[in-house]
Amino acid sequence: MRVRHYALGKFYVIDCPEGTRVARGSEQASDGLVSLHDHLVVPRNGTEIRIPADPPELLPLLAESGNFGVSLVGEPEPEVRLDGVSCPGCGQDDVTWLQLRAGSESVRCDACGTDFELPILTEPRVPASRRAGG
Ligand SMILES: [Zn+2]
Incomplete structure (x- = not known):
């Protein structure tokens, strides 16, 4: 699975192992720990690696190193x-x-x-060739 992570003005596409999930900062983990920041929870060697979303540049750094089960895919894209x-x-x-705030x-x-809210991206226009009841 892949996640998109916003850091330093760009989106990073990060490849994660199956079963990776995002834990919100207020969520209590299975081990009873409560963290202040959102985490990416990555299953790894029978345990879980928790990568905090703050500082935002941490996840791309770890992904570039390739040592934590996550890897960077392609080049970062501007938002x-x-x-x-x-x-x-x-x-x-x-x-x-x-600045785009996490989770917002x-x-x-x-x-x-x-x-202020980001503008909603408009979907590509679908040709109005289909007519009802035809
Ligand atoms: Zn202003």
């Missing part, structure tokens, strides 16, 4: 939904000022502090 997006509060359109579809403008 396309941030392309051409500007802050409704101050008009800032430099994406380096905008909204971005925060560091310049003025406005939170």
Whole structure:
């Protein structure tokens, strides 16, 4: 299975072993530990490796090393939904000022502090060739 991880302005596609899951920070793990951050829980050699989502650059680093059962797939991609997006509060359109928060579809403008939703990507248009009742 693959997960997409957002770090440093880009999405990393990371290949994970079957059974990998994401544990939210508030979730209590089977071993009774409670963590503050979201984790990627990777089954490995009969145990579980927990990779925290914070700092965001950690997971790509581990994936690049290839030593934790996760591996980086391809090149990191820029977040396309941030392309051409500007802050409704101050008009800032430099994406380096905008941060996607973990577990959220909204971005925060560091310049003025406005939170706003990312635009929904429109689906490719389906040709209207089918008619009902035909
Ligand atoms: Zn702003």
